[in-house]
Amino acid sequence: METPLTLAMYMLYGLCGVAALGLMTLFVLKLRHIAADKREQACLEKYQDYFFYIQAYGEEEGRLKPPAGDLTLGEKRIIQKKLLSLLERFTGVHRQRLLDLCEDMGLIEMDLKRLNAWWKWTRVDAAYNLGMMHAKEAVPGIIRLMKKGDSDASMFILARSLAKCARQEDDLREMVKLLVVHRQNCHPLIVDILGDSQLDTGPLFLSLVREEDGDLIKVGLIGLTSHVQPGMDPVLHELVDAADKEVRIKVAKLLCRDIRYLTERNVRHFLSHPDWEIRSVMAKAIGELGLSVYIPLLKRAVKDPHWWVSRNSTNSLAQLQVEGFRALCAILAEERDSRVREMANQVIQKELEKGKFPINDREQQMTYQQKLHYYQEWSRKTLKTVHALEK
Amino acid sequence: MRDFLLYYGTFAIYYVFVINSLYLFIMLFSFKSIMGILKNSVYSRYQALSGSPHVPPISILVPAYNEELTIIENVRSLLSLNYPEYEVIVINDGSGDETLNVLIEEFKLQLSHHAAVQPVLNTEKVRGVYYNPAFPNLYLIDKGNGGKADSLNAGINLSHYPLIASIDADSLLEKDALIRIARVYMENPEETVAIGGDIRIANGCKIEDGIVSEIRLPNKFLPMLQSIEYLKAFLGGRIGWAAINGLIIVSGAFGVFRKDYVIKVGGYRGGYPGEDMNIIIKLHKYMLENKLPYRVAFCPDAVCWTQAPDTWKILGSQRRRWGRGNLKNMIEYGKYMVLRPKYKIFGLVTLPYNILFETLNPYFRITGLLALIGYVLMDMTNAYVLLIYGALNILYGFLLGIGALLLEEIAFRRYPRFQDIVKMLFYTILMFFGYRQIGVIWRFLGHIEYLRNNNSWGTMTRTSWKAEEKKTMSSLEVRG
Numbered sequence: 078m079e080t081p082l083t084l085a086m087y088m089l090y091g092l093c094g095v096a097a098l099g100l101m102t103l104f105v106l107k108l109r110h111i112a113a114d115k116r117e118q119a120c121l122e123k124y125q126d127y128f129f130y131i132q133a134y135g136e137e138e139g140r141l142k143p144p145a146g147d148l149t150l151g152e153k154r155i156i157q158k159k160l161l162s163l164l165e166r167f168t169g170v171h172r173q174r175l176l177d178l179c180e181d182m183g184l185i186e187m188d189l190k191r192l193n194a195w196w197k198w199t200r201v202d203a204a205y206n207l208g209m210m211h212a213k214e215a216v217p218g219i220i221r222l223m224k225k226g227d228s229d230a231s232m233f234i235l236a237r238s239l240a241k242c243a244r245q246e247d248d249l250r251e252m253v254k255l256l257v258v259h260r261q262n263c264h265p266l267i268v269d270i271l272g273d274s275q276l277d278t279g280p281l282f283l284s285l286v287r288e289e290d291g292d293l294i295k296v297g298l299i300g301l302t303s304h305v306q307p308g309m310d311p312v313l314h315e316l317v318d319a320a321d322k323e324v325r326i327k328v329a330k331l332l333c334r335d336i337r338y339l340t341e342r343n344v345r346h347f348l349s350h351p352d353w354e355i356r357s358v359m360a361k362a363i364g365e366l367g368l369s370v371y372i373p374l375l376k377r378a379v380k381d382p383h384w385w386v387s388r389n390s391t392n393s394l395a396q397l398q399v400e401g402f403r404a405l406c407a408i409l410a411e412e413r414d415s416r417v418r419e420m421a422n423q424v425i426q427k428e429l430e431k432g433k434f435p436i437n438d439r440e441q442q443m444t445y446q447q448k449l450h451y452y453q454e455w456s457r458k459t460l461k462t463v464h465a466l467e468k
Numbered sequence: 469m470r471d472f473l474l475y476y477g478t479f480a481i482y483y484v485f486v487i488n489s490l491y492l493f494i495m496l497f498s499f500k501s502i503m504g505i506l507k508n509s510v511y512s513r514y515q516a517l518s519g520s521p522h523v524p525p526i527s528i529l530v531p532a533y534n535e536e537l538t539i540i541e542n543v544r545s546l547l548s549l550n551y552p553e554y555e556v557i558v559i560n561d562g563s564g565d566e567t568l569n570v571l572i573e574e575f576k577l578q579l580s581h582h583a584a585v586q587p588v589l590n591t592e593k594v595r596g597v598y599y600n601p602a603f604p605n606l607y608l609i610d611k612g613n614g615g616k617a618d619s620l621n622a623g624i625n626l627s628h629y630p631l632i633a634s635i636d637a638d639s640l641l642e643k644d645a646l647i648r649i650a651r652v653y654m655e656n657p658e659e660t661v662a663i664g665g666d667i668r669i670a671n672g673c674k675i676e677d678g679i680v681s682e683i684r685l686p687n688k689f690l691p692m693l694q695s696i697e698y699l700k701a702f703l704g705g706r707i708g709w710a711a712i713n714g715l716i717i718v719s720g721a722f723g724v725f726r727k728d729y730v731i732k733v734g735g736y737r738g739g740y741p742g743e744d745m746n747i748i749i750k751l752h753k754y755m756l757e758n759k760l761p762y763r764v765a766f767c768p769d770a771v772c773w774t775q776a777p778d779t780w781k782i783l784g785s786q787r788r789r790w791g792r793g794n795l796k797n798m799i800e801y802g803k804y805m806v807l808r809p810k811y812k813i814f815g816l817v818t819l820p821y822n823i824l825f826e827t828l829n830p831y832f833r834i835t836g837l838l839a840l841i842g843y844v845l846m847d848m849t850n851a852y853v854l855l856i857y858g859a860l861n862i863l864y865g866f867l868l869g870i871g872a873l874l875l876e877e878i879a880f881r882r883y884p885r886f887q888d889i890v891k892m893l894f895y896t897i898l899m900f901f902g903y904r905q906i907g908v909i910w911r912f913l914g915h916i917e918y919l920r921n922n923n924s925w926g927t928m929t930r931t932s933w934k935a936e937e938k939k940t941m942s943s944l945e946v947r948g
Contacts, residue, residue: 081478085856088485092863099870100893106877107889114884165515198503205511229504230655234511262658265522269654272520273513303521384586426582433578434601 120155128159131178135171141178148182157184161209179210192218201231208238211275215242220251228259233266240274246281249274253285257292264295271300279304286312291321298327302334310338322352329355333362344371353383360386364393364401372397372404379408380417387417391424402428402448406455425452473843474853480836481857487825488864495871497708505707506879509648509769518550518647523654525553526646526724527627528635531619533561535637538775540574542637545678547606551646555605557623558637562592562613571608576600583607589621589735597626616720617736617743624727624735632730634744636721639774640670640678648770649724656763661751662725663765664710664718666702668882669695670773680773683882685891690783691776693899696869696892703768703880704872710766714818716752718764720744722772729754742793749801752814769880784910791830791914798827830912837905862900869896 121128127144134141144156157179164175179185184206191203192215200222207215219239226232232255239252249271256267271278283306285297294316301309309331316328329347332338339362347359360378363371375397378390394401408421428448436442517523528546532539539558546556560568571577583597592614599607611622620634631653635641649663671691674682686692709715718725720743730736733750736743748764755762777783798819805811806819844854873892876882883889 081482082853082856085481085860089856089860089863092860092867096863096867096870099867099874103870103874103877103889106874107886110877110881111884111886165513198507201507201511205507230508230652231504233655234507237511237513261656263655265524265657266651266654269517269520269522273516299522388584388586423582423584427580427584430578430580430582431601 116151117155117158120152121159124152124156124159128163131160131163131175135167135174140181141174143178143182153182153184153187156182157206160184161206164209176211180212185210185212185214188212189214189218192222197226197231201234204235204238208241211241213242213244216244216248220248220255223252223255232256232259233263233270236267237270237273240270240272243274243276246276249276249278249281250284253281253293253296257290257296262292262295264292264299267296268299277304279306282306283309283312286316291324294319294321294324295327298324298331301331310335322354325352326354326358329358333358336366336368339363339366339368339371341371344368344374348374348378353381353386356381356383356386357389360389360393364389364396367397369397369400372401375401376404376408379421380412380414387420391420394421395424395428398444399447399451403451406452410455410459470843470846473839473846477836477840477843477853477857480832480839481860483832483836484861485864487829488861488868490821490825491705491868492864492871494708494712495704495868495875497711498704498875499871501707501711502875502879505768508651509879512648512651514550514644514647514651517651518644519552521552523552523647523650524631524657525555525629526551526631526633526650527623527629527727528554528556528633528646529620529623529627530556530558530635530637531561531616531623532558532563532567532637533613533616533619534563534565534567536563536566536570538638539567540570541675541678542640543571543575543606545640546635547603548643548678549641549646550643551650553629554646555607555628557607557609557626559609559611559619559623561611561615561619568608568610572598575603575606575608577603577606577608583626585625587625588731589624591618591622591625594622594625615738615743616741617738617746620743621735621738624730627727630727631724632727633722633724634720635772636774639667639721639772640675640680641665641722642771642773643679645722645770645772646724649767652765652767652770653724659761659763660726660765661729661755661762662718662723662748663767663770664706664715665722665724665770665772666766666768667698667719667721667772667774669698669776671695671776671778673773685883685888686776688778690778690780692891692895693903694776694783696872696895696899699876699892700868700872702766703875704868706766707768707875709818710764712813712817713763714813715764715766716748716814716818716822717745718748718766719772721774722770725751740793740796741789742797745793745797746800749797749805752811753801753805756811756814780906784906784913787907787910788914788917791911792918794822794827794911795915795918798823802827830908830915833905833908834912862897865900865904866897869893 124144131141148156160175160179164172167175188203188206188210189212191199192207194200194203204215204219204222207219216239219235219242223232223235223239226235236252236256240249243249243252253267253271256263271281278300282297282300282304285293286301286309288294288297313328313332316324317332319325319328332343333347344359344363347355350356356378360375363375372394375390375394379387379394381387381390391405394405402425405421405425409418409425412418412421429452431445432449436445530542530546543556543558558571560571577598577600579596580599581596583599585594585597592612595610595612597607597609607626609622609626611619624632633646645665649665652663653660669686669691670680671688672684672686673680674684686695706715723744725747729751730747733747733754737746751762751764777786802819802823805815806823808815811819840854840857844851870893873889877889883892
């Protein structure tokens with residue numbers, strides 16, 4: 078029994094060593110963190126007046142003065158952290174003056190050097206700081222890091238920094254291309270990142286829609302939802318029957334926001350489209366845009382086999398004032414399919430239940446009363462017919 | 469006989485040693501990922517993102533069974549999250565207390581007989597849906613008792629958005645928790661099927677208006693031990709498992725899922741506890757069988773605070789339930805998927821680890837300990853054998869505890885005081901003197917309950933967050 082016990086003893090010694098090392102690291106780290114917090118607190122107190130000055134004179138002419146005296150590297154970093162947090166809060170002239178101050182204090186230069194550090198996370202730190210300081214000089218360096226970097230989440234930190242630093246559309250385009258290369262379908266996040274740029278990204282989105290690559294097209298289409306561009310209609314019309322389903326749906330969503338596009342021919346086309354998503358988008362848009370003229374088409378769409386299309390159609394009818402409500406009641410009376418009747422009935426009852434809650438808007442109140450009155454009349458007539466048929 | 473006892477005991481000790489070594493190996497993956505997690509946590513602009521129109525909308529599902537004491541605070545906390553578009557769906561699972569009435573009263577909800585419910589998953593009969601336009605993103609489903617899984621399925625049927633978040637009614641989300649998880653989702657929406665959040669113990673913390681306003685370690689013995697356990701499991705374990713896409717569980721207390729895939733796998737499985745592990749196993753199975761690229765991610769900076777049981781009775785009930793759930797899942801799926809190359813990391817690493825070192829753990833540990841004790845009793849001069857092996861076990865466990873605390877200190881630093889670290893280290897050792905052994909026995913008893921077809925949820929009493937707050941306040945006052 079010597080061997081297992083001896084082995085156990087060796088293991089015990091080994092574990093003791095590793096545990097002692099871990100324990101030491103933990104304590105050192107904790108103490109360093111506590112000390113760093115204290116240093117930061119002391120530094121912020123020391124420069125409290127200076128931060129008051131920055132905030133009070135932020136909108137006056139001339140450049141803001143850097144803090145008096147020589148700053149240690151630690152102090153520089155703490156002041157930079159504070160300035161970056163102020164940059165997030167301020168806009169306009171005040172922000173520009175803070176950006177100038179960062180440059181005057183040599184903070185941009187300091188982080189440009191750190192952009193070449195050997196440790197990845199120092200480079201990411203520097204890129205983040207440079208992004209916050211909108212340093213245009215950092216663009217080539219950040220693009221280089223993105224090209225060399227891993228395809229992990231740090232790519233998005235770099236991309237956001239690049240979006241802030243970029244002064245030319247081509248830099249943003251390159252950034253988008255570098256992000257989509259990993260094919261992770263993160264298109265909404267890319268558009269959100271581009272939203273941090275000072276440039277007008279509308280033309281970029283339009284040009285992306287014209288690309289061959291499906292991912293770039295998707296980024297462009299998502300971007301165009303909040304950046305309407307002149308001349309985008311012809312491109313969208315070309316893509317409406319694209320091979321990629323996601324592209325078709327995104328195009329339909331964009332087109333269905335534009336009342337000019339919703340001619341009877343196009344509405345009919347979309348409501349009979351093979352993709353249920355597109356039928357659903359169209360049905361929803363009619364209600365949102367208040368297009369009462371398409372009530373007959375919606376009445377037909379309520380019978381759609383897909384639940385969401387049917388649901389959006391009934392909801393849209395309910396949105397189309399009393400006229401749409403009448404159509405719902407008509408469905409209830411005429412329709413034989415119990416599923417469709419139930420769907421219409423649910424929406425009618427939901428509309429009537431609105432009376433349980435106070436309605437403050439006068440117009441809404443009137444519409445509700447009209448709907449209620451119509452329903453009462455309609456149900457009375459229907460009951461009479463039922464009784465007559467029973468007799 | 470003596471030799472047999474010694475050999476068996478030695479085998480059990482090395483078994484424990486191997487478990488800990490594998491755990492350490494997984495923890496190394498956590499260390500590898502931790503800097504990325506830290507930087508993303510610090511540099512992702514959550515404030516801006518929480519107002520972005522590009523963030524996916526989420527339906528938050530809150531199953532509630534006899535939660536009258538905590539539900540109002542929790543719903544209020546959920547209604548004030550920093551998130552652009554979401555809805556909160558509370559599902560009253562046939563509570564015997566006033567859960568339904570307190571919610572109706574507090575939010576002036578009205579019964580709607582005609583709410584649009586898409587019946588994609590079978591559930592117990594829904595008695596009604598309550599709603600008030602003054603709280604446009606709050607819905608209350610009242611249904612017959614069918615268990616947590618059934619409630620989640622009912623919530624899915626009513627939900628309007630493509631992502632669902634399951635949250636326990638006794639838990640509090642940090643304001644940024646949802647947006648942090650959404651960021652992880654947005655980085656790879658195509659492949660992400662589920663994301664787990666970090667669960668932390670709220671006992672001892674100061675809670676104001678449903679928000680944890682001051683983080684403190686628990687004052688009581690049992691919650692403190694659980695605090696360490698959770699830290700080890702979530703930071704040491706789940707970050708690492710997620711890094712190799714081998715996560716077997718996303719805690720039922722807080723997780724986000726792609727609704728379409730949850731529906732494709734048939735929704736949550738009712739009838740047994742362990743539905744949180746079950747849904748993840750089913751997602752792995754579905755994606756791997758259909759050769760779809762996917763990931764089950766973990767977001768450690770998305771924090772959900774939960775009430776830990778503070779009595780042995782309730783804790784025992786919870787652990788027996790976990791034991792039952794684990795065994796059921798391994799019998800139902802594990803045995804068919806384990807060691808089959810088709811199931812990749814999940815079938816070749818996660819499941820063998822889980823079966824050998826989680827499900828069968830109580831048997832080896834209990835019998836091994838008894839064997840060593842028997843051996844020593846036969847010849848007291850060999851007592852040092854027990855001591856050496858015991859020390860080995862404790863020291864390795866302690867080392868894993870240090871690892872988890874290091875991860876916490878590198879990336880999160882939620883417990884800022886030096887004495888917090890010392891206290892946590894002390895409890896990391898303390899848990900090996902009785903608590904761990906009782907835990908093993910509870911798990912074993914859970915297996916017996918499973919074999920006896922006991923599928924009940926067990927005892928679970930709640931404490932009002934306000935009561936918890938008062939207790940904490942008075943203890944803080946005593947501390948001076």
